Amino acid sequence: MRIVVDAMGTDNCPAPDVEGALLAARDFGDPVILVGDETLIRKELAKHATAGLPVEIVHAPEAVTMDDKPATVGKAKPNSSMHVGMNLVKNGQADAFVSMGNTGAALSIALLNTLRRIPGVKRPALTGILPFGNNGQTVLLDVGANADCRPDWLAQFALMGSLYTRLTLKIDKPRVALLSNGEEESKGTDMLREALELIRPLPIHFTGSIEPKDVLKGGADVVISDGFVGNIFIKTLEAGTSTLTEVIREELMATTLSKIGAALARPAFRRVRKRIDPFEIGGAPLLGINGVVIIGHGRSNANAIRNGVRQARAAVSGGVIDAIRDGLARSSVEAED
Amino acid sequence: MRIVVDAMGTDNCPAPDVEGALLAARDFGDPVILVGDETLIRKELAKHATAGLPVEIVHAPEAVTMDDKPATVGKAKPNSSMHVGMNLVKNGQADAFVSMGNTGAALSIALLNTLRRIPGVKRPALTGILPFGNNGQTVLLDVGANADCRPDWLAQFALMGSLYTRLTLKIDKPRVALLSNGEEESKGTDMLREALELIRPLPIHFTGSIEPKDVLKGGADVVISDGFVGNIFIKTLEAGTSTLTEVIREELMATTLSKIGAALARPAFRRVRKRIDPFEIGGAPLLGINGVVIIGHGRSNANAIRNGVRQARAAVSGGVIDAIRDGLARSSVEAED
Numbered sequence: 079m080r081i082v083v084d085a086m087g088t089d090n091c092p093a094p095d096v097e098g099a100l101l102a103a104r105d106f107g108d109p110v111i112l113v114g115d116e117t118l119i120r121k122e123l124a125k126h127a128t129a130g131l132p133v134e135i136v137h138a139p140e141a142v143t144m145d146d147k148p149a150t151v152g153k154a155k156p157n158s159s160m161h162v163g164m165n166l167v168k169n170g171q172a173d174a175f176v177s178m179g180n181t182g183a184a185l186s187i188a189l190l191n192t193l194r195r196i197p198g199v200k201r202p203a204l205t206g207i208l209p210f211g212n213n214g215q216t217v218l219l220d221v222g223a224n225a226d227c228r229p230d231w232l233a234q235f236a237l238m239g240s241l242y243t244r245l246t247l248k249i250d251k252p253r254v255a256l257l258s259n260g261e262e263e264s265k266g267t268d269m270l271r272e273a274l275e276l277i278r279p280l281p282i283h284f285t286g287s288i289e290p291k292d293v294l295k296g297g298a299d300v301v302i303s304d305g306f307v308g309n310i311f312i313k314t315l316e317a318g319t320s321t322l323t324e325v326i327r328e329e330l331m332a333t334t335l336s337k338i339g340a341a342l343a344r345p346a347f348r349r350v351r352k353r354i355d356p357f358e359i360g361g362a363p364l365l366g367i368n369g370v371v372i373i374g375h376g377r378s379n380a381n382a383i384r385n386g387v388r389q390a391r392a393a394v395s396g397g398v399i400d401a402i403r404d405g406l407a408r409s410s411v412e413a414e415d
Numbered sequence: 416m417r418i419v420v421d422a423m424g425t426d427n428c429p430a431p432d433v434e435g436a437l438l439a440a441r442d443f444g445d446p447v448i449l450v451g452d453e454t455l456i457r458k459e460l461a462k463h464a465t466a467g468l469p470v471e472i473v474h475a476p477e478a479v480t481m482d483d484k485p486a487t488v489g490k491a492k493p494n495s496s497m498h499v500g501m502n503l504v505k506n507g508q509a510d511a512f513v514s515m516g517n518t519g520a521a522l523s524i525a526l527l528n529t530l531r532r533i534p535g536v537k538r539p540a541l542t543g544i545l546p547f548g549n550n551g552q553t554v555l556l557d558v559g560a561n562a563d564c565r566p567d568w569l570a571q572f573a574l575m576g577s578l579y580t581r582l583t584l585k586i587d588k589p590r591v592a593l594l595s596n597g598e599e600e601s602k603g604t605d606m607l608r609e610a611l612e613l614i615r616p617l618p619i620h621f622t623g624s625i626e627p628k629d630v631l632k633g634g635a636d637v638v639i640s641d642g643f644v645g646n647i648f649i650k651t652l653e654a655g656t657s658t659l660t661e662v663i664r665e666e667l668m669a670t671t672l673s674k675i676g677a678a679l680a681r682p683a684f685r686r687v688r689k690r691i692d693p694f695e696i697g698g699a700p701l702l703g704i705n706g707v708v709i710i711g712h713g714r715s716n717a718n719a720i721r722n723g724v725r726q727a728r729a730a731v732s733g734g735v736i737d738a739i740r741d742g743l744a745r746s747s748v749e750a751e752d
């Protein structure tokens with residue numbers, strides 16, 4: 079299996095990206111292809127012991143930044159590392175693409191310029207994997223690709239999310255639920271009530287609507303929403319936990335006694351951070367794109383990139399793309415748009 | 416000024432409700448009217464020193480519970496303490512109604528059975544007041560009355576929220592923003608982009624779209640959303656902070672050293688709880704209802720009820736209802752539905 083890693087992805091690229099690719103090559107043994115500015119990559123590689131590691135370089139003269147507009151970057155930078163990397167997957171020279179770069183740009187380049195969508199998919203979805211839940215992993219989609227969604231798109235998200243979770247995260251019969259403001263049938267919006275009716279007949283383990291608190295308690299393995307609500311959900315979660323962390327830090331630093339207390343409890347706080355660390359997961363797929371693409375956070379460290387490669391490897395060996403193609407073809411939610 | 420307190424509101428009613436009403440009568444000096452089961456209220460009052468306190472009782476033979484359905488409770492229990500209490504306001508025998516009971520039921524009874532809406536209001540909104548932000552208070556609406564909203568309803572929420580915040584919380588020129596997944600014009604849903612255009616011309620200090628993290632940093636005084644997104648926002652915030660609190664508690668209790676650290680830091684954690692304690696605020700208004708109605712949490716303690724009365728008093732003396740009526744009549748967002 080050959081995984082492409084975008085060397086120009088993170089905010090501090092290419093250092094963490096290259097180091098992460100090396101970790102992956104060492105830990106998993108299969109070839110890793112670094113795509114990006116060859117000079118920069120070689121300079122970075124020279125800092126590490128790479129002898130015997132299956133690492134290749136493919137040059138890409140342009141790099142997407144966080145400031146690039148997703149709508150125009152596809153044409154503005156046709157030789158970006160994202161274009162070149164995804165085309166390696168498209169042309170069968172690699173099995174998956176991993177990037178910690180601009181998510182909107184990656185989606186746009188995948189959808190419009192390179193891999194395009196799996197036949198039958200109406201809209202691809204951004205996936206997020208939360209470090210909560212039974213399995214320590216809850217798959218959430220859409221977290222931002224489609225702000226305005228139709229009910230039948232949500233039904234496809236449910237099917238794609240279920241297949242991904244079963245084949246990649248190895249959760250048998252994943253519980254799929256619809257993010258809502260209550261479990262009762264009367265709750266939710268008109269769109270969600272229509273989506274409920276379309277999702278029910280699908281060959282998945284659908285458990286109905288779920289509230290935010292039950293998502294965090296691991297009440298579902300796959301949580302479905304439109305891209306606006308999903309994005310508000312993850313952003314609010316992140317904002318809420320970081321605000322609370324900040325308030326706790328301020329109060330712990332306010333007196334000498336509590337400073338001593340905080341020092342004694344430091345290992346406990348370290349364990350808390352590790353338990354809610356998104357970098358342990360590494361990245362999440364663009365579901366519906368005709369090839370495995372894993373996107374992670376711009377602030378990712380080398381370990382996150384290594385874990386992103388692990389996520390990509392699991393998706394490839396699980397046969398997720400073929401399963402989605404077949405699943406949509408067999409289900410009632412496949413259709414022309 | 417005469418404030419009605421629902422004695423049958425909290426989950427543990429009537430004990431906290433009666434005690435809170437007494438605190439309010441003592442602290443603010445004006446008459447408080449307890450509405451509910453007279454026998455129960457008298458039994459509860461007997462436990463306190465009430466001599467000289469301006470407390471009256473109005474009997475109501477029925478009580479709304481958390482299990483009552485908002486859609487049917489108005490007709491099913493026409494003599495509930497909510498009906499009787501709101502009618503006292505409607506008939507001019509009192510100035511405001513405060514309840515810690517079933518929010519959906521209170522809205523339904525206010526809107527359909529008793530006070531009804533302020534002329535010109537298309538939809539009343541549930542308001543939430545977050546213990547964050549510059550002033551320690553950020554007003555959020557709608558947090559659950561209207562899951563599916565039209566852009567013009569959001570424009571009215573913006574006007575009502577601005578007036579409430581200026582007149583009651585005494586924030587001059589409150590900054591009003593629209594909750595979204597990004598600040599750029601291209602972000603948000605179609606509905607939000609339409610709402611932006613309707614809100615811009617209003618005579619308020621509108622600052623555009625705001626992301627969850629900036630809401631928690633106090634980036635706006637009034638945050639507007641539809642009732643579905645607003646409800647998901649507050650529920651996710653609550654779920655996120657309580658999940659993090661639980662994870663921290665587990666890890667602090669995991670070793671002897673961290674247990675000692677936690678004990679030393681106990682006053683700091685107490686200050687954290689106080690800073691994010693919703694009971695310091697007490698309750699928030701049903702905006703658009705033709706009378707001051709403040710609703711708080713079912714788990715409220717006596718202090719929360721006292722603070723709910725304080726909130727009601729501020730709304731009455733600020734003249735919020737008249738200001739909303741006049742504001743809607745003068746603005747372009749007033750219209751028949």
